[in-house]
Amino acid sequence: MLLLNVSYNEKDDAKKLGARWNPKLKKWYVENKEDYYKFMKWIPEEADIVAIENLYLFEGIHRCFRCGKETRVIGFGIDKYINVCFIEDLEEDRDYINDGLNNEDIHIVGPIYPIPEKILEYLTDKYNYKMRYSKTTGDSAMRNCCDHCDVLQGDFFLFDEVDSPFFIDNDEKLKRLKIFRIKLKHDLPLQAAMGFASYDELFKEKCEIVDLDIEI
Template sequence: MKLLLNASYDDKDMVKKLGAYWNPTLKKWYVQNEQDYEKFIPWILQGQEETYIIKDYFYLIFGTKTCYRCNQPTSVIGFGIENYAEVIDPNVYDTDSPISWHSGTIHIVPFIDNLPNGIYKYLQEKFHFYNSYSKTIDDYYFANHCEHCNALQGSYFLFDEVDSPFFINSVADAQQLDLYQVQLKYDIITDLDLRCCSTDYLIKKSANIHQIIIKDSK
């Protein structure tokens, strides 16, 4: 697995000296070994105090919601992460290691940025998930839309309310979900609205987990 870096032309000699490799097709520098990621903290954080790395794969999580506008049931999606790292700035936080790895429990997030463009195209065409304007927050963001009337299905009502499809509080809640594991060719550096709950272990234990191949996902 490889981690793509957002290294500028001026940084090329430095990242090469640290052990990064050049991919001429993608025109990006990358790190070959996970054990070397810590050497490249400045290029992973890109000026932020914290970020995340998703390793190997992520999940598309499918649920159903009643549209507030047309009152019809519509399919909605969330994203799941299982193998990931939290990366923090050692100059800001008191830490023994700027990278902490996590695995084994699936956590639900509303969105993952920096995924391959082919995945976003697939989600828009198949599941009405795309970037659009929300009057509620007066901004654009990637969101679910009703498959019948195209109304935006706000993230708060999908992920934060007790009766929302991605709020997992019991075995029965988890059993309603279908998860599709999507393999990644490269590890992904991403910002996440990570929601870790004490009941997240139920997702892997009780949800329906499948594999899916998305064209151009690599």
């Protein structure tokens, strides 16, 4: 189920397209994920994708460049999704948009925004994950910091460098990952950079995936 931000003036449009009203949540929603693409104008503008059914949490080990000790770091992953970036080509590209609906592999997406509140509580409680300013990007965001010396572990070094913990190109690195699954009650529009890598199909096959009991 996907919740929609429909203003009062637009409610007839949404209804005509098949949206329904949830009186308890006081929100319009759409049930059938095959139809989500019709409603993309009513999800937050910054969203790149809608994560469907599951959100994954990846825990990796990274050697801190400052203190030299190993620290835990986290990233996110997604299997089923809808790509929102192609909204302008809706008519022509319906298949393309819904391409990720039956995707089984988990793709690492790195940081996401916004992070649902319950997950944020869990992360800030369990990890040294917090709001930090980055000189490289010139903004503040939730970021990984060293468990030992608290220094910021930049996203580029965690996700894009060849020796980073979430850049998986061999079984040894795969074995050092912990993967957790969070079942989504509502599908989740997110700002996230989807990455595709050759090892993505092996996460479910070779890693133990533990369900996290976080209700969102």
